[in-house]
Amino acid sequence: MKARRDVYQAIADPTRRAIIGMIAAGPQNVNTIAEHFTVTRQAISLHVKILEDCGLIVIHRQGRDRFCEAQLDQLSEVASWVEQYRQHYERKLDKLETYLEQLKKAKYGKSKK
Amino acid sequence: MESQKSSTQDRELRVSRLFNAPVALVWEAWTQPEHIANWWGPDGFTCTITKMDMRPGGDWHLVLHGPDGTDYRNESVFSEIIPLEKIVYQHTSSPIFTATITFEAQGEQTLLQWHMLFQSREEFIQVVKTYKADEGLKQNVVKLDAYLKKMQ
Numbered sequence: 687m688k689a690r691r692d693v694y695q696a697i698a699d700p701t702r703r704a705i706i707g708m709i710a711a712g713p714q715n716v717n718t719i720a721e722h723f724t725v726t727r728q729a730i731s732l733h734v735k736i737l738e739d740c741g742l743i744v745i746h747r748q749g750r751d752r753f754c755e756a757q758l759d760q761l762s763e764v765a766s767w768v769e770q771y772r773q774h775y776e777r778k779l780d781k782l783e784t785y786l787e788q789l790k791k792a793k794y795g796k797s798k799k
Numbered sequence: 800m801e802s803q804k805s806s807t808q809d810r811e812l813r814v815s816r817l818f819n820a821p822v823a824l825v826w827e828a829w830t831q832p833e834h835i836a837n838w839w840g841p842d843g844f845t846c847t848i849t850k851m852d853m854r855p856g857g858d859w860h861l862v863l864h865g866p867d868g869t870d871y872r873n874e875s876v877f878s879e880i881i882p883l884e885k886i887v888y889q890h891t892s893s894p895i896f897t898a899t900i901t902f903e904a905q906g907e908q909t910l911l912q913w914h915m916l917f918q919s920r921e922e923f924i925q926v927v928k929t930y931k932a933d934e935g936l937k938q939n940v941v942k943l944d945a946y947l948k949k950m951q
Binding site for chain 2: 694697699764770774783786793
C-alpha cells in the first residue's frame with residue numbers, strides 16, 4: 687500500500703524539517719545537505735524523495751549534481767489547520783464565558799455589567 | 800543541525816480571554832466538577848467527571864459523550880495547583896500534552912491564559928488533522944441542519 691503523500695507527512699519528520707530549513711533561503715546541492723547530517727546519504731536521498739513527492743521541493747539536475755529548491759506555499763495550509771484547532775479552544779472559552787454569566791446570575795441575582 | 804532555540808513553537812497552542820467575572824468565580828467554575836461539566840466539552844457533547852483530585856499528583860478522569868453516543872475517555876494528572884492563580888495538568892491519554900492555565904485578577908474581571916504544549920510536533924499535527932476532519936464533518940452537519948430549517 688502506498689502512503690498518501692501530503693504536506694503533513696513532509697513536516698512530520700525532524701530530519702525533513704531540518705532539510706526544509708536549510709533550503710528555505712535558497713537551493714542547495716543534495717550532497718551539501720547530506721554533509722550536515724549524521725544519517726547515511728541514502729537516508730537523506732529518501733527524505734529528499736519524500737519531500738519531492740509531497741510537493742515541497744523541486745529537484746534541478748545540473749550534470750551529476752542535484753539541487754533542491756523549496757516550494758513552501760503549501761505550508762500555509764498547515765498554519766490554517768492549526769488555526770482551526772485554536773478556534774476549538776476559543777469555543778471552549780466561549781462556553782465558559784456563557785456559563786460564568788449564568789453563575790453570576792445565580793449568585794448575585796442580576797448579572798452585573 | 801536543527802536549531803533547538805524555538806523548540807516548542809511548532810507544537811504549542813495559546814489562547815486567552817478576559818472574563819467579566821471575578822477571579823474567585825472563574826476559579827470555582829474551573830475547579831468544581833459540578834461546574835466544569837457544564838462547559839468543558841465541544842458543542843453538542845455532554846461531560847461526566849468521574850474523578851477530579853486537584854492536588855499535585857491527583858488524577859482527573861472525565862468522559863465526553865459525543866452527539867452520536869460515542870464516549871471519549873480523557874485522563875489527566877494535575878502537577879501544579881496554586882489557588883486562584885494557576886493550574887497545570889498533564890493529559891496522559893492520547894494526545895499527550897501539558898496544559899498550563901493561569902488566572903489573573905483585573906479588578907472585577909479575570910484574564911485567563913491557556914497554554915498547551917504537545918509532546919512532539921508529530922503528535923500535534925496528528926491532533927490537528929484529526930480535529931480538522933471531525934470539524935469539517937460537524938460543520939457540514941450544522942450547515943445541512945440550517946438549510947433544512949430554511950426549507951420548512
